[in-house]
Amino acid sequence: MDVAAERDQSYWEDDLRLLERAAHAAGARAMEFFGRKPDVWWKNEGRSPVSAADIAANDTLKAMLLAARPNYGWLSEETDDDPARLSCETLFVIDPIDGTRSFIAGKDVWCVSAAVVHRGRPVAGVLVAPALGEVYASFAGGPALKNGAEISVANPQDARVFRLAAAEDMLSRLDRAPLGDVERMPHVASLAYRLAMAADGRIDGTLVKTNSHDWDLAAADLILANAGGGLVTLDGQPLIYNRPDVRHGILCAAGSDWLGRLISSTTGLSGH
Numbered sequence: 493m494d495v496a497a498e499r500d501q502s503y504w505e506d507d508l509r510l511l512e513r514a515a516h517a518a519g520a521r522a523m524e525f526f527g528r529k530p531d532v533w534w535k536n537e538g539r540s541p542v543s544a545a546d547i548a549a550n551d552t553l554k555a556m557l558l559a560a561r562p563n564y565g566w567l568s569e570e571t572d573d574d575p576a577r578l579s580c581e582t583l584f585v586i587d588p589i590d591g592t593r594s595f596i597a598g599k600d601v602w603c604v605s606a607a608v609v610h611r612g613r614p615v616a617g618v619l620v621a622p623a624l625g626e627v628y629a630s631f632a633g634g635p636a637l638k639n640g641a642e643i644s645v646a647n648p649q650d651a652r653v654f655r656l657a658a659a660e661d662m663l664s665r666l667d668r669a670p671l672g673d674v675e676r677m678p679h680v681a682s683l684a685y686r687l688a689m690a691a692d693g694r695i696d697g698t699l700v701k702t703n704s705h706d707w708d709l710a711a712a713d714l715i716l717a718n719a720g721g722g723l724v725t726l727d728g729q730p731l732i733y734n735r736p737d738v739r740h741g742i743l744c745a746a747g748s749d750w751l752g753r754l755i756s757s758t759t760g761l762s763g764h
Contacts, residue, residue, distance in 0.1 A: 504631040507561075507608045508616040512629060514556040515604040518549040519622035522589055526623060527598050541592050546570050549588035549604060557584050557606075564608070567738065569707045575736075582610045583734060587707035590619075591682030600624050605684040607710035612732040617711030619684055628688045628715050636719035638692050645721040645747030646693035654750070657686050657698040662742075665760040666699075670753040687712035690745050691719035697746030697754050699761075706738040721747045726758055 525545035532543045550570040558566060565576065565583030577583050584606065589595050591602030600623040607617040615632040628643075630636045636643050646655075653673040656663070657680060668674050677695050680686045683704060689695045691712070700709075700723075710733055713723045723745040724730055731740060742761055746754045 501631065501633040504608070504610075504615045505634060508618065508629060508631040508634075510557065510560050511606045511608065511616055511618045512620070512627070514553050515606045515618045515620040516622075516627075517556060518552040518588055518606075519604045519620045521545075521552045522549045522595070522604070523622050524548075526595065529596075532596055541596060542570065543589070543592060543596055545595060546589045546592055550586065553584075553586050553588055553604070553606060557586075565734070567706060567734065569705065573738075577734060578736060580734070582608060582615075585609050585614070585706050585710040585733060587684065590684040590708060591680075594681045599681075601680055601685055602682050603685050603688075605707065605711045607714065609706075609710055609733045612734055613730070614710045614714035614733065617714040619688055619711055619715065621685065628691065628712075630715045630718040632714070634718065636691055636715045636717075638688075643692040644719050645690060645716075645750075646696050648696075648747070648749045654754075655694075655696045656754075657689070657695050659699070659701060662699050662701065662761060667757045667759055670756040671750075683708045684712040687716050687723060687745055690721055690747070691716040693747075697744065697750055699754075699758070700740075700743035700745065702739075702741050704740050704743065706733045706740075709733075709740070709743075716745060721745065722751050724751065724755070726755060726761065728752075728755055 522545045565580030568586035587605040590605045595602040603619045603621040607614045619628040653675040654671040655675050657677045686698050744754045
């Protein structure tokens, strides 16, 4: 489905500008807590940390975005899910701080992830990483940008090894034959930022463990796609967002020229 063709591209570009303003404001709010050991508590039976900074950034995003687009639905990691979103053609999909563990630890690699999803696919997305001074952005039909400059995935012809970001237990079950030599890249806690690294060519691909969520993925999915890559299921299908269950299974992400080979290498991961 070509969601960009449904409306003039300028419509989604306007949404992107709105996302950028809100994400910058949320990033600035989060920076007020960064390095100062914000209050932290645990959710999901103690598996996921959330900090006062996450809530403050979420409040900033929600206030700015819904004031500008009150007819859009809302899905955020830090807001109780409202099933009313399922009846919305268009909604905001938000992770106020992707990489909360890094944020709490005082590490720079975290970002505000904000997307507009229309009929199940992202049409505008931004990642603002204020501690790094980086902004990734794209809209349906437009280029993928990093700090205003166009980016693209790595060219396989330039690669001596396949630079892969993946958990060790996934890497150990990978069939490396389709990829050739594989170099495991250092772990990056922010999934959205990892996908951005594939979009700008710093890594060639990444594997995503089961149980990622819409808010981890939507903005980076669009940025990667418009940089010449793809984020797909193990059977090569693009993701559908704004379903009743916002969790996803194991995923592959890489430049288009690598993606088929990466999928072929994952036969041992089925059912992981």
